[in-house]
Amino acid sequence: MHLANRPLRSLSCHIAFALAAACSASVIQAAQIDSAVTAEAARSGSVDTLIVLQAKASKDLLRTDGNYLERRRALVDLLRTTADVSQADLRRWLDAEGVAYRPYWIVNTIQARLTAAQVNELAARSDIARIASNAPIQLRMPQQSEALQPQPQAPNAIEWGVNKIKAPQVWALGITGAGIVVAGQDTGIRWTHNAIKAKYRGWDGAVANHNYNWHDAIHAVNSSCPADSPQPCDDNGHGSHTVGTMLGDDGVTNQVGVAPGAKWVGCRNMNAGAGTPATYNECAQWLLAPTDLTGANPNPDLAPDVIGNSWGCPDSEGCTTGQEAREAIENLISGGIMFVAAAGNDGSACGTIGDAPGTYDNVFTIGSTTQSDAMSGFSGRGPVTGANQVKPDVIAPGSSVRSITRSSDTAYTSLSGTSMATPHVAGAVALVMQANPGLRGNPAAVAALLRSTAVPLTSSTQVCGGIPATTFPNPVQGYGQIDVLAAVNKAEKIFADDIEP
Structure with missing residues (x-):
């Protein structure tokens, strides 16, 4: 000690x-x-x-x-x-x-x-x-490109967003996120889905062990999941969808995730889509020092390397007027965990990144883009009043993103929102950390790397905060859309010798 x-x-x-x-x-x-x-x-x-x-x-x-x-x-x-x-x-x-x-x-x-x-x-x-x-306050759900219903396993192979940020070129280098642990804290996770079961840290291929790999911060029943669920459960579908984009791959035709070699852990912090400051902070606490299923014996060595956070906590929920959520997240980041958060879906006007934690300076905030390399109309824009960091930090694919859902172990659906852009970046973080393990525990260095290798969208001409659209970073797209291949190449060259593992 x-x-x-x-x-x-x-x-x-x-x-x-x-x-x-x-x-x-x-x-x-x-x-x-x-x-x-x-x-x-x-x-x-x-x-x-x-x-x-x-x-x-x-x-x-x-x-x-x-x-x-x-x-x-x-x-x-x-x-x-x-x-x-x-x-x-x-x-x-x-x-x-x-x-x-x-x-x-x-x-x-x-x-x-x-x-x-x-x-x-x-x-x-x-x-x-x-x-x-x-x-409790109800989660404002992302826009649905299609109804949240099971869809055919269309042979999309690699999904468009995964291709857009150049993840397959990174895989070709032998870098898939192996050895890195990502986390989702959301509506829960359907852990048995074909695209993510083998990647659950609690699954050894034959037996499940949910100790230190799953926590349920919901202690009263109001949904299809039981209170204090002893295994991962999703009563909404939103949480499963985001984890799928981080690392989902069924080994057949559904390569929906950015880092298919990574492992995942999870925490449910919403009850039928509604969270409270206590449930948010309980998951944050568990992620900083995971426990067994009884909530005992916390072990900070088993914390994830990166957290994908696709929800917002509005002023009315106590996350802006109070500092409880901010303090919890700052402690996660102080613990060396990369915290990636959605910019919110209140765009396209300027000044529409309004909900914590996307407003926090030391959080890596993500806006959304379309398949045609344009800003998604719903994506929250800056500037953020009182922020010292331009928000969003970067942008990533978030319109009509296909990933897993909770309906069955083979169900997929397409959703649109910064909720969908955020896990693209969390997966990219896993790839970068495998490329250079010295980046684990150093979220500031990872953030700087992803900003410096982002690619601005030239189609965006919107001006917010008086910053020209041709100046980067700007409050519309931050530093631009992530390019994980460029980030991996730069990580290997710059950080190979001078960042302590």
Whole structure:
């Protein structure tokens, strides 16, 4: 363990001392209560909340040397210790009140259903920063090019988007994503589908082991999947479709994925298409340190290398007004995991990338293109108010993308959305990381590489943010459409000797 050369017990004492000092300080104010919490408690008598604690992990305690796995282990230890120490008194209070709750450490929070009186009592505590709503909000689904129904296994061989970013030329070099783990956190995954079953990290060809490979953050039934599903399940189809584009290949005529040699793991963070800040952060926590099926024995060494994130969390869901989702994602990235996110489908006007996490600077944000090398009309455009990074970062195929769905183990469908563009990029990341394993654990270097090798679309003349369409990056297409062959070639030449594996 490497925590600035401090053993865990010393770190606990450090945190406890800091908390004692904070609690005695006069600057601590009453917790902020979201208006939605007050309104729902008054209407229903109780409300599902996310209790945000004041204490935050001090990342300056972490050493910066060592390889990325050592740094990730230290980060997880720090986050867990901070939560354990700072939540202890609050957990005792909840136990005494008979309140069921679920604690988290990736962000120092506790999810609990509270009465109005309990909300008011907690709001006066000095160790609580905010009491936020944990109400579910429905995912805004991508546009459908065709009805979400099983379709014939058309002999498309390699799908157009996979061809467009030059993945087959990379495969010809012997690079298919082998040794790299991609992850989906979405509506779930039909793990038995012919195009992805053999690529599931929990499948050895004969027996399935879902420990450390699958987590269900949905703990109450509202869909065709059971609560706390012990195996991957998809109640919508959206999550399966995105994983298929990352790596799907049935070995026959359906090469729908960019990195067919990679492995995948997954987490369900939406219940019938509706997620909450707690379910999003629970999946983020599991992805940073996967656990067994009981939620125990977290192991950060089994975290994925890249996460494809094809959902948006709007302001109304608490991901912009609050910082809980941002903090969780920043911790994933601090743990050396590449986080690829959709720009959203509110285009074509300027300033339409509006939902987290696509608005965050350190997230790699993806816009969508058509088969004829034009910007998809629905693709969100920048600029993003307050962002220091031009958004989107890059663009990728997202219109009429054919991939797997949940209907059966042989079902496919075509969808359109930045949800479909994003997994093209996640798959490309897997190819680049196999080409140079030194890029694993270094998301900033991968992002820089994909930006520097992207190809601008000359057909796009739209101007947003006052930046000419001929200037790159710009808020319409970022640096341009990814070219994974160029990225792999550059990775092998530039990063071969100077990036630590």
